[in-house]
Amino acid sequence: MTERSVTAGLSEELRPEGLRRQERLLEQLGLEDKVALLTGETAFTLPGNDTIGLAPLAFSDGPTGVRGLKFIGGDPVALFPNATLISGSWDDDIAEEVGRMLSEEAHRQKIHVVLGPTINLHRTPLGGRLFEAYSEDPYLTGRSAAAYVRGMQANGTAACLKHLVANESETLRNFVDSRLSETALREVYLLPFEMAVDDAGAWSMMAAYNDINGVTATEQDHVQNDIVKSEWAWDGLIMSDWFATKRTVESANGGLDLVMPGPEGPWGERLFAAVRRGDVSEATVDEHLARLLLLAERTGGLRPASGEETNGFKTGMPAPDSPERKEQLRRIASRGMVLLKNEGDVLPLSEEGPLALLGRHAIATQAMGGGSAQVNPPYVSTIAEALTDRVGERLTVLDGVGVRKRPVPALTGFVTDPVTGEQGMRVTYLNAEGAEIASRHEDGAAITVGWDDDFSEMPTAVIFAARLGNHAGAVWLGGIGVGTWTISTDAGVLGQRNLPITGFDPAEAMLRPPSYTEAFELPAGAVVSVRLDFAPVDWAAKLAGNPALNLSEESHLLTTGSFGSVALVAQQDARTDEEAIAAAEEAACAAGTAVVVVGLTEEDETEMSDKQTLALPGRQDELVLRVAATATRTVVVVNAATPVLMPWLDDVDAVLIAGLPGQEGGNAVADVLTGAEEPTGRLVTSYPTADGASPAWNVTPGPDFGLEYTDGTAIGYRGYHAGNAPAPLFWFGHGLGYGSWEYGSARLLPPEAGGGAVVEVDITNTGTRASRETVQLYFLPAEEGQPVRLAGYAGSRVETGETAAVRVGCDGRLFRRWDEAENAWKPLNDGELIIARGLGDVRARLPLG
Template sequence: MSTADLRARVRALSLEQKVRLLTGADFWSLHPEPAAGLRRVVVSDGPVGVRGEAFDERSTSANTPSPTSLAASWDVELAHRVGRLLAAEARRKGVDVLLAPTVNLHRTPYGGRHFECFSEDPLLTGEIGAAYVRGVQSGGVAATVKHFVANDSETDRMTVDARVDERALRELYLAPFEHIVREAGPWLVMAAYNRVNGTTMTEHAMIEEVLRGEWGFDGVVISDWFATRSTDESGSGGLDLAMPGPESPWGQQLVDAVRDGRVAESKVDDKVLNLLRLADRVCALDGAEPPAVDAERPEVVLRHAAAAGFVLARNDDDLLPLNTAEARRVAVLGPNAAAARTLGGGSASVFPPYTVSPLDGLRAKLGGDVEVVHARGVRSTELLAPASPELVTDPEAGEPGLAVRFLDADRAPIGTEHRNSGKLIWMGSFGPDVPVEAVGFVEVRGVLRATEAGAHRIGVAGAGHFTLAVDDRPLIDGVLELPGGPDPIEAMVRPPHRTAEVQLSAGQEVEVVLTHRVEADAIGTTFTLGLENPALPEEDELAHAVELAASADVAVLVLGTSDESESEGFDRDTLALPGRQDELVRRVIAANPRTVVVVNSGAPVLLPWAQEVPAVLLSWFPGQEFGNALADVLTGDAEPGGRLPVTWPAAEGEPLPSPLPEAGALDYAESIHIGHRAFERSGIEPAFWFGHGLGYTTWAYQGAEVPTAIATGEDLTARVRVRNSGLRPGREVVQVYLSREGEVERPAHWLAGFAAVDAEPGEEAEVAVRVPARAFQHHQDGAWRTETGSFTIHIGRSLADLPIEAEVKVTE
C-alpha cells in the first residue's frame, strides 16, 4: 500500500484515535481501529519459539535451539529455515509480530541473557540475525530486532547507564543492528530499557538520527515492556509504540501534550503512519489475508538445527563417533541426562509439545542391542521440579494434572482451570471470563499418589503470601519475599522458595492444596507448586553414577545449567557449573576413561577438567529435539557442525568485563576489545578460541586467491581451496580475519568474512568468501574511515588455526 494511502488513513483519525493506537490494548496486542481499516494486531515473545498470548503449557510452541546454538552453526541458510518455521508457528497461533531476534552482543559471559543473543562478534551476529529476520518476514510475520542498544547485561537493566565510547558503539554494539536493517529490512526495532551515555533509549536521539536517518529504517520502534518513562520527551522522539497497555505515560497525557503544544501533532502522525505501514505488511488492514507459509516439519528442522550447532571441542583418540558395534552397555549420567535443559529463563521461554532428553534419545537410537543405564549423580538445580501429570490428579476432573480455582477477596469462586503443570504464569489476564481486578486468591489442588515409599519433597516457589497443606495439614504458611528492589521478572525466573517433606507409604493418596494471595498491583501472577519423588542422598547418588560408569563400555555424562542460573532478570555471579558437577566428572573419568562429556548450557561455563576428558561436546540449549540430535551426533549419523560463536574462557576474572554497574553506571572501559579481542590483547589463553570446532573429518587448506590491492570502499572476495583430508564427508566453515599494524588502535584480529563448504573424503573444493568494505574501516570523529595501506588477511578454520596469510593493499 502506498505511503499516500496510509497518510490519508492517518488524516481520517482524530487526535484521540491516533494517540490510542500508540499504546498497546493489553499485554500482547494493539488496538483495532475500524476508521483506519485496522484489525487487532497480536505480538508474542520469542526467539526460541512463538509463545502467543498465553504463558501456558496448554498452548504449546515448537522450541527451537537457542540463539547461541543457531549462531554456532555459522549457517545463514539454516537461520532462514528456522525463521520460516517460526513464521508458520506465528500464523498457527494468530501472531502478527514476533519479538525477536535479540542481537545484543556477548560483551561478557556473565550476562544473564547471554544464551538469548547470537555471538560476541558483530559480523556473525549480523549475518545470522539478518537471515533469521528474512525467514520470519517471508511468512508475512514481523520480526523485531532488539534491544536497541547496549542492553548487554541484566543488573539494574531498567535504569543502568551504559557508558560506551563512540567507536565501540559504532563498530560493535550498533553494527549488527545496522547490518540487519540494511540487509534484511526488519519491520520493528525494540528500544531498550537502559540509558546510553546518559539518555534512556526510548528517548534517545539515535533512534531518529542513526536508525532512521543514516540507515533508512521505515518500520515501528516499539518500547520494551514498561520502558516508556516520559510523555513529552518520548512523544517528541522516534519511539512509535509504548507497550504494554492500556496504561502508559502516553494516552491522555500525550493528547494534552499535543493540545498544549509541547509535542507536535506531526510527530504523532508519523508514529501512526509507521504503525499502519506495519499493519499493511502483516496484512492487518481491510481484511487482507496473510500469505501461506509452506514450512518444513518442525521436528525435521529442529533435529537438524540442534546437531548443526553442537560444537565438538575435544575428541582425543577419535572417541567420537562411538563405535556402537562394540558397545554393549552405555551409562548415560548427569543431572541433565534425563531432564534436558533446552531453555533459559524469562520472556524467551516457551512450553514445547515435547522434549526429547539425552537419555530417551540414546535409548531410542541404540535400541535393544545396547543396554542403557542411567543415574543422575548430583543435582544442578535448587528448585523442585513443577508438579507433573505423572505425579498428581485433578480432583475435579479426575484426570492427570491440577485443578485451579480463582477466588475473590472473600474466597468465593469466580473461575476454574485444569492445568498440566505446577509452573503457573498469568501475565495481564486470568482468562477471558475472569476479571483480573476481581481475583483475590488462586488455589491449586491435586491428589498425589505415592508410587514408592519415602520422603516426598513438596514446596512452593514465588513471591507473596502462600499456604500449602497436605490433607488439611499445614506445611507452609507465610510470605516469600524477593530481595529489595529487584527486577519484577525475578519473581518468575529466580523466585524465593520453601520446601517441606512428607513421609508417604507406597500407594498412599493425599490431597495437596496451595493457595496464593494475589497482590492488587502485581504486573503478573506467577508461582510454582513443586513436587518430587523420594531420592537417594546425593552422596549415594554420586556413588551410584560412578558405579554405573565403571560397569559400562562408554559413559555419556550430560552436565550443564538451567533457567535458574541463566535467565533474563539477573546476571551470573559465577561461570562454574552449579552443584557438585565438576566432582562428578572427575570421579566418572577415574572410573571410566572412555567418557564423553556433553555440556548442556546456553553460555560458557568453566571446564577445569577439560584436558582430562577425551571428548567434550558443547550442546548449548538445543531445543525440543535435543536427545534425538545428540544420539545422531554421538553415533555418527550426523556431524557436529558447530563452531564457537563466543570465546570459551578457562577461568573467572580477567579479561572478562563485569556486568555490574557502579553508582548506576556500567562503564564499557574495554572499548572495542571484547571476546577473543580481549583474550588476544591480554595474552591470556582461553579454554577454546572463537571459531573452534572439530567435526568428524579433517581439512587441508590448499591455498587462496586474494587480490593484492583494492580501492577504498571496495569489497574483496577471497577464493579459498580446501580438501577433505579425512575419511568421512563433512562441512567446513572457512573463516577470514584481518589484522593491521598502524596508528589506529585495533584488535589483534577481527572477523571479516566466512563461508561454508561441503566435501566428500578426498574431495577438493573452492569457496568464495566475501569481505565487505566495512571490514577495512574504523569509526573516528563521527564518520567511517578507511586507513590506506597494507592489511593482512588470515584464513583458516578458527582464530587459533589460520594457516593461510596474504597481504592486500587498500589504496585511495
C-alpha cells in the same frame, strides 16, 4: 523541545510526497484516536480501528519459538534450538530457514510480529540472557540476524530486532547505564542492527530497558532519530520493551513509536495532553502512527486501498510435532553443535560394547532457557530416551547430581486433579472477599496471574488442590510465587511462609519468583491444598525509596500492578549427590565408555538475572572427574548455551557443546554421538580459562548505576587477541567436526562490487568421511589500536580426499572506523587478512594494502 515533522527520518516510502496511503488514512483520525493506537491494548496485542481498516495486531515472544498470547501454558508450539546453535552453524541458509519456520508458526497462531531476533552481543560470559543472542561478534551476529529476518519477512511476518542498544547484561536491567564510546556504539553494538536493516529490511525494532550514556533507551534521540531513522533512512517501527518507557514527552520526541504493553502506560492521556500543551507536535504523533500503519500493511493487518477485506494469515502450516517440523528441528540443532575435543576419535561412539550415560541433564535434558523465551512445547526429546533408542540394551542410564538451587513445579505424573482425576491440578481463584471467581483444571502445575487472565476481577488468592502420587513417606511441598503460602491437608495446616519481592525489577514476580518448600510425612494418595495469598507491591513507594533510580511518576514500571508466575511444588525425596556419584563410577567402570551430560538450567541462563560464575552448578565437575578416573573413555556433553569452566578437560577424551537444543534436542545429540550427523558448529563465543579471565567480566553497575564498557571495540576474541586477557581455553570460531583439514594456497582476488576483499583458498578433507568446513577470514588493520575482526566466512562440504576452492568475500563494513572528531566513517585500507579455523588455528596470512 525540538519538534520533528512527520517527514523527519522517514524514507521516501513514508514521505508525504510519496505514495502516501498512510498519510491519507491519518487525515481520517482525530488526535485522540491517533494516540489511542500508539499503546498496546493488552499484554501482546494492539487495538484496531475500523475507520481506517486497521485490524488488531498480535505480537509474540519468539527467539526460540512463537509462544502466542499466553505467557505460560497455551497451545503447544515448536521449541527451536537456541540462538547460539543457529549462529553456531555459521550458515546463512540455516538462519534463513529458522526465520521461515518461525513465520509459519506465527501464521498458524495468527501472530503479526515475532519479537526477535535478539542481537545484543556476548560482551561478558556472565550475561544471563546470552542464550537468546547469537554471538560475541557483531558481524556473525548481524549476518545471522539478516538471514533470519529475510526468511521471516519473506513469508509476511514482521521480525523485531532487539534490544536497541548496549543491552548485554541483566543485573538491574531497568536502571543500568551502559557507558560506552561513540566509536564502540557505532562499530560494535549498532553494527548487527545496521546489517539487519541494510541487508534484510527489518520492519521493527525494540528499545531496551537500560540507559545509554545517561539517556534511557526509549528516549534515545541520538540512536533512534539521528542514526536509525535518519542516517539509515529506515522506515520501520520502534516499540518499547515491555514496561520500559519511563517518561512521556521525552520518549515521544526521542523516536519511540509504540509503547508496550497496554492498556496502561505513560502515553495515552498523558501524550494527548502533551500535544495540546505543545510539548509534542501532532506531526510527531503522525510519524509514529505512519510507521505503525506501514507495519500493519506489511503484515496483512491493514485493509488495502480497494476496501476489500483481507486476512494475511496462511493456512496449512506444519504442526509443531509434525514429521516435517521434527526433521527440521533435529537437523538444525545438530548442525550448530560444536565438537571441542576428540582425542583418539572416540566420537562417533563405537557400534559395539557397553556404554554408560550419566548425569541429570541426560534424563532431564535442558531444551531452553528461562524468561520470556520459554514456550510450551508438545514434547522434549531427552538424551537418555534418544540414545537408548539407538543402542538399546548396550546402554546403562543413571541420574546424576543435583543441578538446581530452586525447586521446579510439580511433575504432572506425580499430581492429579482431585476432582477430575486428570494429570495436573485444580486451581481455584478467589477475590478480596474470599468468594470464588473461577475453579478449573490445569494440565501442568504452573500458571500466571494478572498477566493474561480473562477474569472480570483481579484474584487476590489462588488455591492449588492436588492428589499426590502413590508414594508414602517424605514429600517436599511448597510453591513458587510472591505472597503468603499455606500448605494444608484434611488434618489441618502443615506449613506457612511469606515470600516477598527482593529486588527492584517489577518483572521479578513473573520471571524469577521466589520459592518455598518444606518436607512432610504423608500417606500415599494424600490430597493437599496449597494456597497463595498475593502481596501486591507498591512499586511507586519501593522505587521512590532509591532516588538514584530517578523515576518520574510517568514511568511504565509503576503501572505494572500485581502479576506473576506461580506454581505448585510437590517432589519426592531423591538419592544424595554422593550416592549418585558412586553409582556413576561403578557404571562407568563396568561399561568402559562413559558419556557424562552436564550443564546449566533456566536458573543460570535466563532473563532478568546474570551468572556469578562460569562453574557448573552443584557437584557436576566432581562427577566428571570421578567418572573419568574409572572409565576407559569419557565423553562429556555440555547441555548449555554459554561458556562453562572445564577443570576436567585434560582428563576426558571428548567434549561436545550441545547448547539448548530445543524439543528435538535428545535426538539431535544422539545423532551426533552415533555419527548419524556431524557436529559442524563453530564456537560463537570464546571460552575463558577461569572466572574473570576475559576482556569484559563485570555485569554489576556501580552505585550510580553506571556500567563502563571498558573493553571498547575489543570485545570477546578481539580483546583476547590484543592481550587484554589470558588466552582463552577455546577461541571463538573453534570446532573440530568429524573431518580433518589441510589448507593449501590462498589467493587475494579483486573485490566484489560494494564489498571488501575476496580471498580464495584450497582446502582438502584429509579425514575418513565427508565433512563440512567453515573457512574464517579475519582482518587485522595496520592502524594502531584497531583490533582484529571477523570480516567474512564461507562453508563447504567436501568428500573425503577431495579438495575444494572456497571463496570468502569480506564485508566492507568491517574495513572502516568511526572518527569521533569528524563524526564520520573513515576507511581502513591497510593491514593483514588472516585465514583461520578460529584465531587459535591460523592457516594462512595475506597482506592487504
